[in-house]
Amino acid sequence: MQLQFAMDTLTTAAALELAAAAAPHVDILELGTPLIKSEGLSAITAIKKAHPDKVVFADLKTMDAGELEAEIAFAAGADLVTVLGSAGDSTIVGAVKAAKKHGKGVVVDLIGVADKPTRAKEVVALGAEFVEMHAGLDEQAEEGFTFSTLLDDGRSSGVPFSVAGGINSSTIASVQHSGARVAVAGGAIYGAPDVGAAAAALRAAIV
Numbered sequence: 001m002q003l004q005f006a007m008d009t010l011t012t013a014a015a016l017e018l019a020a021a022a023a024p025h026v027d028i029l030e031l032g033t034p035l036i037k038s039e040g041l042s043a044i045t046a047i048k049k050a051h052p053d054k055v056v057f058a059d060l061k062t063m064d065a066g067e068l069e070a071e072i073a074f075a076a077g078a079d080l081v082t083v084l085g086s087a088g089d090s091t092i093v094g095a096v097k098a099a100k101k102h103g104k105g106v107v108v109d110l111i112g113v114a115d116k117p118t119r120a121k122e123v124v125a126l127g128a129e130f131v132e133m134h135a136g137l138d139e140q141a142e143e144g145f146t147f148s149t150l151l152d153d154g155r156s157s158g159v160p161f162s163v164a165g166g167i168n169s170s171t172i173a174s175v176q177h178s179g180a181r182v183a184v185a186g187g188a189i190y191g192a193p194d195v196g197a198a199a200a201a202l203r204a205a206i207v
Protein backbone atom coordinates (compact mmCIF):
# COMPACT_ATOMS: atom_id res chain seq x y z
CA MET A 1 0.00 0.00 0.00
CA GLN A 2 1.25 3.48 -0.82
CA LEU A 3 1.26 6.40 1.60
CA GLN A 4 -0.02 9.81 0.46
CA PHE A 5 0.63 12.98 2.46
CA ALA A 6 -2.15 15.57 2.09
CA MET A 7 -0.69 19.01 2.69
CA ASP A 8 -3.65 21.10 3.77
CA THR A 9 -1.72 24.27 4.33
CA LEU A 10 -2.11 27.70 2.75
CA THR A 11 1.27 28.74 1.43
CA THR A 12 3.75 27.22 -0.98
CA ALA A 13 6.55 27.96 1.48
CA ALA A 14 4.81 25.93 4.20
CA ALA A 15 4.07 23.11 1.77
CA LEU A 16 7.70 22.96 0.65
CA GLU A 17 8.78 22.73 4.28
CA LEU A 18 6.27 19.97 5.04
CA ALA A 19 7.18 18.07 1.88
CA ALA A 20 10.90 18.22 2.65
CA ALA A 21 10.33 16.68 6.08
CA ALA A 22 7.88 13.98 5.00
CA ALA A 23 9.12 13.05 1.52
CA PRO A 24 11.55 10.29 2.60
CA HIS A 25 8.62 8.38 4.12
CA VAL A 26 5.79 8.89 1.63
CA ASP A 27 5.07 7.94 -1.99
CA ILE A 28 2.62 10.66 -3.00
CA LEU A 29 2.69 14.38 -2.14
CA GLU A 30 -0.77 15.91 -2.24
CA LEU A 31 -1.44 19.60 -2.64
CA GLY A 32 -4.67 20.02 -0.69
CA THR A 33 -7.57 21.94 -2.16
CA PRO A 34 -7.12 24.92 0.21
CA LEU A 35 -3.46 25.22 -0.85
CA ILE A 36 -4.30 25.23 -4.56
CA LYS A 37 -7.08 27.78 -3.99
CA SER A 38 -4.74 29.95 -1.98
CA GLU A 39 -1.60 29.79 -4.13
CA GLY A 40 -2.78 28.62 -7.53
CA LEU A 41 -1.06 26.32 -10.00
CA SER A 42 2.41 27.67 -9.18
CA ALA A 43 2.30 25.62 -5.97
CA ILE A 44 2.05 22.43 -8.04
CA THR A 45 5.07 23.46 -10.12
CA ALA A 46 7.10 24.28 -7.01
CA ILE A 47 6.41 20.93 -5.34
CA LYS A 48 7.15 18.93 -8.50
CA LYS A 49 10.39 20.85 -9.02
CA ALA A 50 11.49 20.14 -5.44
CA HIS A 51 10.38 16.46 -5.57
CA PRO A 52 10.60 15.20 -9.16
CA ASP A 53 10.81 11.60 -7.92
CA LYS A 54 7.45 11.76 -6.07
CA VAL A 55 3.97 11.42 -7.47
CA VAL A 56 2.45 14.91 -7.19
CA PHE A 57 -1.28 14.84 -6.52
CA ALA A 58 -3.31 18.00 -7.14
CA ASP A 59 -6.55 17.83 -5.17
CA LEU A 60 -8.50 20.04 -7.56
CA LYS A 61 -11.92 18.54 -6.65
CA THR A 62 -13.09 19.48 -10.12
CA MET A 63 -16.86 19.67 -10.60
CA ASP A 64 -17.06 21.12 -14.12
CA ALA A 65 -14.74 21.92 -17.04
CA GLY A 66 -12.98 18.61 -16.45
CA GLU A 67 -10.69 18.68 -19.45
CA LEU A 68 -9.63 22.31 -18.97
CA GLU A 69 -8.94 22.06 -15.22
CA ALA A 70 -7.06 18.78 -15.56
CA GLU A 71 -5.07 20.12 -18.53
CA ILE A 72 -3.75 23.17 -16.67
CA ALA A 73 -2.83 21.11 -13.61
CA PHE A 74 -0.96 18.48 -15.65
CA ALA A 75 0.83 21.23 -17.56
CA ALA A 76 1.87 22.71 -14.19
CA GLY A 77 3.44 19.40 -13.11
CA ALA A 78 0.71 17.30 -11.51
CA ASP A 79 0.82 13.52 -11.96
CA LEU A 80 -2.67 12.89 -10.58
CA VAL A 81 -5.66 15.23 -10.29
CA THR A 82 -9.02 14.78 -8.57
CA VAL A 83 -12.47 15.15 -10.06
CA LEU A 84 -15.55 14.82 -7.85
CA GLY A 85 -17.62 11.66 -8.20
CA SER A 86 -20.76 13.80 -8.04
CA ALA A 87 -19.71 15.55 -11.26
CA GLY A 88 -21.32 14.49 -14.49
CA ASP A 89 -19.80 11.69 -16.52
CA SER A 90 -18.79 14.14 -19.25
CA THR A 91 -16.64 16.06 -16.73
CA ILE A 92 -14.83 12.88 -15.74
CA VAL A 93 -14.39 11.84 -19.37
CA GLY A 94 -12.94 15.29 -20.16
CA ALA A 95 -10.39 15.03 -17.36
CA VAL A 96 -9.45 11.51 -18.48
CA LYS A 97 -8.89 12.86 -22.00
CA ALA A 98 -6.39 15.41 -20.64
CA ALA A 99 -4.71 12.72 -18.51
CA LYS A 100 -4.22 10.45 -21.53
CA LYS A 101 -2.70 13.34 -23.48
CA HIS A 102 -0.13 13.88 -20.71
CA GLY A 103 0.38 10.21 -19.74
CA LYS A 104 -1.01 11.03 -16.25
CA GLY A 105 -4.06 9.97 -14.22
CA VAL A 106 -7.41 11.00 -12.76
CA VAL A 107 -8.58 10.05 -9.28
CA VAL A 108 -12.28 10.39 -8.58
CA ASP A 109 -13.02 11.69 -5.09
CA LEU A 110 -16.24 10.17 -3.74
CA ILE A 111 -16.67 12.75 -0.96
CA GLY A 112 -20.40 13.37 -0.44
CA VAL A 113 -21.50 10.53 -2.74
CA ALA A 114 -24.16 8.43 -1.00
CA ASP A 115 -23.60 5.15 -2.84
CA LYS A 116 -19.83 5.11 -3.18
CA PRO A 117 -19.38 1.48 -4.41
CA THR A 118 -21.79 1.96 -7.33
CA ARG A 119 -20.29 5.30 -8.42
CA ALA A 120 -16.77 3.86 -7.99
CA LYS A 121 -17.47 1.15 -10.56
CA GLU A 122 -18.98 3.68 -12.97
CA VAL A 123 -16.08 6.13 -12.87
CA VAL A 124 -13.39 3.48 -13.21
CA ALA A 125 -15.25 2.30 -16.33
CA LEU A 126 -14.98 5.91 -17.56
CA GLY A 127 -11.18 5.78 -17.21
CA ALA A 128 -10.40 6.92 -13.65
CA GLU A 129 -7.16 5.40 -12.36
CA PHE A 130 -8.67 4.80 -8.92
CA VAL A 131 -11.29 6.28 -6.59
CA GLU A 132 -10.89 7.95 -3.23
CA MET A 133 -13.17 6.74 -0.43
CA HIS A 134 -13.18 10.05 1.37
CA ALA A 135 -14.78 11.58 4.43
CA GLY A 136 -13.78 15.24 4.41
CA LEU A 137 -12.73 17.38 7.35
CA ASP A 138 -16.30 18.61 7.96
CA GLU A 139 -17.80 15.11 7.82
CA GLN A 140 -15.14 13.86 10.24
CA ALA A 141 -16.26 16.51 12.72
CA GLU A 142 -19.92 15.44 12.55
CA GLU A 143 -21.37 13.49 15.45
CA GLY A 144 -21.53 9.76 14.79
CA PHE A 145 -18.88 9.81 12.07
CA THR A 146 -17.45 6.37 11.51
CA PHE A 147 -14.40 5.67 9.46
CA SER A 148 -15.18 1.95 8.99
CA THR A 149 -17.86 2.70 6.36
CA LEU A 150 -15.12 3.94 4.03
CA LEU A 151 -13.28 0.64 4.34
CA ASP A 152 -16.47 -1.38 3.73
CA ASP A 153 -17.26 0.75 0.67
CA GLY A 154 -13.74 0.27 -0.67
CA ARG A 155 -13.88 -3.48 -0.19
CA SER A 156 -17.27 -3.86 -1.82
CA SER A 157 -16.48 -1.56 -4.76
CA GLY A 158 -14.24 -4.15 -6.41
CA VAL A 159 -12.11 -1.38 -7.99
CA PRO A 160 -8.78 0.19 -6.95
CA PHE A 161 -9.30 2.74 -4.17
CA SER A 162 -7.61 5.04 -1.69
CA VAL A 163 -8.98 5.99 1.73
CA ALA A 164 -8.93 9.47 3.28
CA GLY A 165 -10.63 10.61 6.44
CA GLY A 166 -8.46 11.32 9.44
CA ILE A 167 -6.18 8.29 9.09
CA ASN A 168 -3.59 8.02 11.87
CA SER A 169 -0.99 5.53 13.05
CA SER A 170 -3.55 3.46 14.95
CA THR A 171 -5.99 3.15 12.03
CA ILE A 172 -3.66 2.81 9.04
CA ALA A 173 -3.26 -0.97 9.42
CA SER A 174 -7.03 -1.40 9.04
CA VAL A 175 -6.84 0.61 5.81
CA GLN A 176 -4.21 -1.73 4.51
CA HIS A 177 -6.27 -4.78 5.49
CA SER A 178 -9.23 -3.38 3.55
CA GLY A 179 -7.17 -3.78 0.36
CA ALA A 180 -6.69 -0.07 -0.30
CA ARG A 181 -4.09 0.92 -2.87
CA VAL A 182 -3.29 4.17 -1.06
CA ALA A 183 -3.76 5.54 2.47
CA VAL A 184 -4.08 9.33 2.58
CA ALA A 185 -3.02 11.13 5.75
CA GLY A 186 -3.14 14.86 6.31
CA GLY A 187 -3.63 16.13 9.84
CA ALA A 188 -1.87 13.16 11.41
CA ILE A 189 1.33 14.33 9.69
CA TYR A 190 1.13 18.10 9.27
CA GLY A 191 -0.40 18.54 12.73
CA ALA A 192 2.34 16.61 14.50
CA PRO A 193 5.16 18.37 16.35
CA ASP A 194 7.71 16.39 14.30
CA VAL A 195 6.39 16.02 10.74
CA GLY A 196 9.15 13.65 9.58
CA ALA A 197 8.70 11.37 12.60
CA ALA A 198 4.91 11.29 12.13
CA ALA A 199 5.28 10.30 8.48
CA ALA A 200 7.85 7.65 9.44
CA ALA A 201 5.50 6.26 12.12
CA LEU A 202 2.69 5.89 9.58
CA ARG A 203 5.06 4.17 7.17
CA ALA A 204 6.21 1.83 9.93
CA ALA A 205 2.61 0.93 10.79
CA ILE A 206 2.09 -0.39 7.26
CA VAL A 207 2.98 -4.05 7.53
Ligand SMILES: O=C([C@H](O)CO)[C@H](O)[C@H](O)COP(=O)(O)O
Nearest residue numbers: 006032033165166167185186187
Ligand atom coordinates in the same frame (compact mmCIF):
# COMPACT_ATOMS: atom_id res chain seq x y z
O1 LIG B 1 -8.95 16.16 1.01
C1 LIG B 1 -8.95 16.58 2.13
C2 LIG B 1 -9.93 17.59 2.59
O2 LIG B 1 -11.01 17.62 1.71
C3 LIG B 1 -9.34 19.00 2.66
O3 LIG B 1 -8.68 19.35 1.48
C4 LIG B 1 -7.91 16.12 3.10
O4 LIG B 1 -6.67 16.37 2.56
C5 LIG B 1 -8.08 14.63 3.41
O5 LIG B 1 -9.29 14.50 4.11
C6 LIG B 1 -6.95 14.04 4.23
O6 LIG B 1 -6.72 14.80 5.38
P1 LIG B 1 -6.99 14.23 6.86
O7 LIG B 1 -8.46 13.90 6.91
O8 LIG B 1 -6.59 15.37 7.75
O9 LIG B 1 -6.13 13.03 7.04
